Amino acid sequence: MTISAIAFDWGNTLMRVLPEYSGVMADWPRVEAVPGAEPALSALAQRARLVVATNAADSNAEQVMRALARVGLDAHLERVYTMHELGARKPAAAFFGTLAQQLDLPAHQLMMVGDEYLADIVGAQRLGWRTVWLNPSGLTAPGLLPLQDAEITSLAELPALLDDLSLPGYADCLAWLTELNNPAILLAHVQGVAALSYGMAVWLRAAGLTVNPLLAHRGGLLHDLSKLSADGHQHHGEAAAVWLEAHQQPILAEIARRHMLFGLLNPPEAPQTWEEKIVYYADKLVEGSKLVGVPARLKALQQRYGTITPARLAQLMPALNTLEAELCAPLGLTPEGLLERLQQAYGHYLPTARTN
Numbered sequence: 001m002t003i004s005a006i007a008f009d010w011g012n013t014l015m016r017v018l019p020e021y022s023g024v025m026a027d028w029p030r031v032e033a034v035p036g037a038e039p040a041l042s043a044l045a046q047r048a049r050l051v052v053a054t055n056a057a058d059s060n061a062e063q064v065m066r067a068l069a070r071v072g073l074d075a076h077l078e079r080v081y082t083m084h085e086l087g088a089r090k091p092a093a094a095f096f097g098t099l100a101q102q103l104d105l106p107a108h109q110l111m112m113v114g115d116e117y118l119a120d121i122v123g124a125q126r127l128g129w130r131t132v133w134l135n136p137s138g139l140t141a142p143g144l145l146p147l148q149d150a151e152i153t154s155l156a157e158l159p160a161l162l163d164d165l166s167l168p169g170y171a172d173c174l175a176w177l178t179e180l181n182n183p184a185i186l187l188a189h190v191q192g193v194a195a196l197s198y199g200m201a202v203w204l205r206a207a208g209l210t211v212n213p214l215l216a217h218r219g220g221l222l223h224d225l226s227k228l229s230a231d232g233h234q235h236h237g238e239a240a241a242v243w244l245e246a247h248q249q250p251i252l253a254e255i256a257r258r259h260m261l262f263g264l265l266n267p268p269e270a271p272q273t274w275e276e277k278i279v280y281y282a283d284k285l286v287e288g289s290k291l292v293g294v295p296a297r298l299k300a301l302q303q304r305y306g307t308i309t310p311a312r313l314a315q316l317m318p319a320l321n322t323l324e325a326e327l328c329a330p331l332g333l334t335p336e337g338l339l340e341r342l343q344q345a346y347g348h349y350l351p352t353a354r355t356n
Contacts, residue, residue, distance in 0.1 A: 002109055003048050003111045003130060003162060004048055004109040005049040005109065005110050006044060006048050006051075006110075006113060007052070007081075007112050007113070008050065008052050009054055009112075009113065009115060009116060009120050010056055010064060011054065013034060013113060014041075014073060015032065015037075015067060018030065018032065024067075025058070025064070026070065031070050031071055033072070033073060034155060035156075038071070038073060044076075047162065050077050050078060051080065052064060052080040053095070054080070054083075055082070055089050055090050059082070061081065061082050061084065062080075081102065083095070086099060089119075090116075090123045091118055091119045091124075096129060100127070107127050108129075111130040111131065111132060112129050112132070113158065114133070117141060117148075121133050130165065131147070131149050132148060132149065133148040133151045134152055134153075134155065136153045138153070138205060138206050144196075145170070147169075147170050148214070149167065150167070150214065151214055166248070166251075167214060168218060168222075168252075173221040176225060180225060186227060189224065189286060189289055190223065191221070191289065192289040192291070193221075193286050194219075195217075195350055196285060196342065196350060197217055197278050198220070199342070199346055201215075201275065204278070204327070204331070207330040207331055208330065209330055210274070215251065215255075215275045216279060219252055219255035219275055219276070219278075220279050220282055222244065222249075222252055223240065223255060223259045224236065225240040226239035226243050226256075235260055237256050237257050237260045240253070240257070241257035254272075254273075255275060255276050258270060258280065259276075259279055259280045259283050261308070262312065264316060264319040264323065270319075271323070277323060280323070281323060285339070285342070286350075291339075293339045
């Protein structure tokens with residue numbers, strides 16, 4: 001998909017907001033660009049129109065551009081748009097709608113890059129823009145619901161990212177689940193698994209692992225994509241993988257393929273990447289839409305499916321315990337401690353059922 005124009009937030013996206021100063025930034029004694037801003041804009045200007053879209057109240061467009069000139073960013077930017085020019089503030093639809101009209105481009109060719117989740121990401125996403133969350137502190141999206149199309153910790157990552165905007169958006173995932181006639185009870189389950197996968201991935205990333213929380217979230221949403229449409233010749237994980245591969249999603253296909261309960265016992269089917277392991281494990285913590293823990297989840301599966309015998313579960317448990325320990329170790333937690341932390345942190349978002 002072609003991105004024809006990129007709109008950047010200003011404060012703490014292109015230029016640092018220095019707490020010791022107030023008023024018009026162009027007149028501050030000292031101004032600073034955000035690290036990586038100049039080379040990123042230089043590279044991106046060869047590929048798309050670049051503008052600033054800011055809620056700045058103290059500065060008008062001319063003053064914002066003057067501040068940008070002090071750090072050498074103005075040469076890469078076509079124009080500045082503030083609330084004074086657009087007559088609205090982010091995240092209002094009028095802000096992004098008027099800006100799209102000014103740029104004379106359809107929403108799907110526009111991208112918003114910013115550090116304020118509600119103003120920059122939610123506001124633009126609602127109008128159909130592509131969005132990139134600049135998240136240097138590794139924060140968690142509100143409600144464990146990452147709506148952004150991509151996430152970066154530094155503007156230096158943005159030029160390369162334009163070549164790899166392959167993950168489906170949240171709305172796309174819901175559309176696919178609906179297209180395959182999945183019922184409300186399954187939609188609730190995959191939402192729960194996705195939220196939990198995302199939350200755990202954020203924690204593991206903070207612990208130093210190379211993991212993509214957004215990929216874990218989308219994998220959680222789509223792991224049961226074809227559960228009801230799978231035929232007797234393939235398990236539903238394989239059916240989902242085939243469907244996702246046909247829709248140019250090979251990485252998500254592997255997450256779906258490798259989430260099956262007894263796949264751990266067969267190396268070619270066992271989860272390999274951190275995202276695959278996280279989704280596999282999150283699926284074993286969520287019964288329906290409730291966070292219940294592994295024992296309760298396995299008990300429910302055993303009651304539901306006659307093929308899950310005590311003997312097969314006994315065969316599975318060593319491998320499952322190994323995977324569980326692998327995910328807990330970077331966090332310095334036991335499995336019981338991880339479940340308790342998840343319940344405490346995410347009980348507001350995901351119903352919990354405490355079990356003995």
